[in-house]
Amino acid sequence: xxxxxxxxxxxxxxxxxxxxxxxxxxxxxxxxxxxxxxxxxxxxxxxxxxxxxxxxxxxxxxxxxxxxxxxxxxxxxxxxxxxxxxxxxxxxxxxxxxxxxxxxxxxxxxxxxxxxxxxxxxxxxxxxxxxxxxxxxxxxxxxxxxxxxxxxxxxxxxxxxxxxxxxxxxxxxxxxxxxxxxxxxxxxxxxxxxxxxxxxxxxxxxxxxxxxxxxxxxxxxxxxxxxxxxxxxxxxxxxxxxxxxxxxxxxxxxxxxxxxxxxxxxxxxxxxxxxxxxxxxxxxxxxxxxxxxxxxxxxxxx
Numbered sequence: 608x609x610x611x612x613x614x615x616x617x618x619x620x621x622x623x624x625x626x627x628x629x630x631x632x633x634x635x636x637x638x639x640x641x642x643x644x645x646x647x648x649x650x651x652x653x654x655x656x657x658x659x660x661x662x663x664x665x666x667x668x669x670x671x672x673x674x675x676x677x678x679x680x681x682x683x684x685x686x687x688x689x690x691x692x693x694x695x696x697x698x699x700x701x702x703x704x705x706x707x708x709x710x711x712x713x714x715x716x717x718x719x720x721x722x723x724x725x726x727x728x729x730x731x732x733x734x735x736x737x738x739x740x741x742x743x744x745x746x747x748x749x750x751x752x753x754x755x756x757x758x759x760x761x762x763x764x765x766x767x768x769x770x771x772x773x774x775x776x777x778x779x780x781x782x783x784x785x786x787x788x789x790x791x792x793x794x795x796x797x798x799x800x801x802x803x804x805x806x807x808x809x810x811x812x813x814x815x816x817x818x819x820x821x822x823x824x825x826x827x828x829x830x831x832x833x834x835x836x837x838x839x840x841x842x843x844x845x846x847x848x849x850x851x852x853x854x855x856x857x858x859x860x861x862x863x864x865x866x867x868x869x870x871x872x873x874x875x876x877x878x879x880x881x882x883x884x885x886x887x888x889x890x891x892x893x894x895x896x897x898x899x900x901x902x903x904x905x906x907x908x909x
Contacts, residue, residue, distance in 0.1 A: 612673070612719040633819070713861075777834065834888065
């Protein structure tokens with residue numbers, strides 16, 4: 608969601624440094640247009656001071672805080688960074704030199720782009736995108752094995768989980784139409800994927816828990832379509848340019864959905880995933896071109 612903001616910072620008069628932790632580091636580490644440094648997650652006072660020291664050594668003129676926590680603004684202030692830009696959430700406005708209202712309705716990537724208005728003109732016609740050209744794909748490791756449609760069987764939170772019977776019915780229908788199904792997801796979803804594979808009752812390529820981030824990116828890139836719920840994996844799929852059908856439950860699809868062509872966003876009735884049925888997903892499939900791939904975005908910042 609922050610890649611549009613990063614693309615706007617990559618210009619001759621800026622030298623962007625990205626501090627990021629967790630899986631997001633693997634997504635950005637191979638970028639050649641900026642520095643990417645791994646930031647350890649804070650756990651205790653000593654780790655907090657480590658982050659302050661790391662920022663001080665970078666001699667930054669300004670910081671754009673995508674993270675909306677009080678702690679991130681405190682670290683930036685303690686590091687002595689003169690220009691501190693962020694949303695005025697968690698009562699941290701006093702720690703910021705430029706503060707912006709955070710909208711719960713604007714798409715998340717737009718909320719991030721708005722932070723740049725104080726230092727550089729930007730365009731809102733820029734969408735999340737991952738540059739896959741510099742992300743290596745390990746030879747001999749799992750590929751999509753000819754799979755044409757990827758399905759994410761699980762989700763971190765049960766409230767986001769599409770019922771497995773629904774996904775199984777969708778999978779069987781796609782197989783009957785000549786598509787090959789590849790199951791994708793993390794290690795915590797292995798059990799759900801196994802159950803889904805059994806329910807489908809036909810051959811699928813089960814890669815759940817078997818791919819690193821870089822390998823997963825190439826699997827998604829080589830599919831025509833990815834079906835799943837409101838998860839980080841679906842954000843990655845959309846950002847590599849593969850068409851997605853994302854089903855939303857309790858979270859806002861306006862905020863977190865990819866509501867632009869060729870992606871499709873569906874909302875569960877009353878925000879409850881148990882109200883999702885296979886027909887709503889299959890209807891979305893029938894009214895769209897499954898073979899369409901999103902072209903690489905060429906829009907530039909103003």
